Amino acid sequence: MPSHPAGDDDGRMGDDPVLYEIRVNGHLGPTLLTAFPAFAYETVSGQQGAQTVLTGPVPDIAALYGVIFQLEALGLELVAVQRVAPCSREEPSSSPGHGPRPAPPGLPRPLGDAP
Numbered sequence: 385m386p387s388h389p390a391g392d393d394d395g396r397m398g399d400d401p402v403l404y405e406i407r408v409n410g411h412l413g414p415t416l417l418t419a420f421p422a423f424a425y426e427t428v429s430g431q432q433g434a435q436t437v438l439t440g441p442v443p444d445i446a447a448l449y450g451v452i453f454q455l456e457a458l459g460l461e462l463v464a465v466q467r468v469a470p471c472s473r474e475e476p477s478s479s480p481g482h483g484p485r486p487a488p489p490g491l492p493r494p495l496g497d498a499p
Contacts, residue, residue: 401441403468406451409461412436419454435463441471 411427411434423440442448448465455462 401443401471403439403471404442404448405464405466405468406438406455407463407465408436408438408455409463410434410436412460416458416460419458420451439468 406423409432412425417425420438420440423438425439426437428435428437438451442451452462452465
């Protein structure tokens with residue numbers, strides 16, 4: 385049986401965590417938001433109704449799947465997962481779970497954001 389060379393992918397996304405934007409249908413109240421303490425959040429309105437956007441650092445693929453599984457366990461409908469940018473250890477971040485973080489420069493605004 386032929387063997388495959390070992391890949392470089394060990395489940396890590398690099399030395400630093402990666403910033404992800406995770407969009408779910410509906411407005412998440414304070415109780416549900418406590419399940420995601422490392423994420424900032426904002427509720428946006430679009431053509432399909434209200435959605436909650438969770439934005440935060442994810443250290444590796446396993447952690448990303450953990451967040452997705454937690455959303456499923458809570459009965460939340462996942463709309464999108466988007467890798468926004470690598471996190472830099474030098475950049476200060478807003479306190480997790482306390483409202484929206486500004487989008488990094490050059491990225492489009494989420495649906496429903498006013499200019």
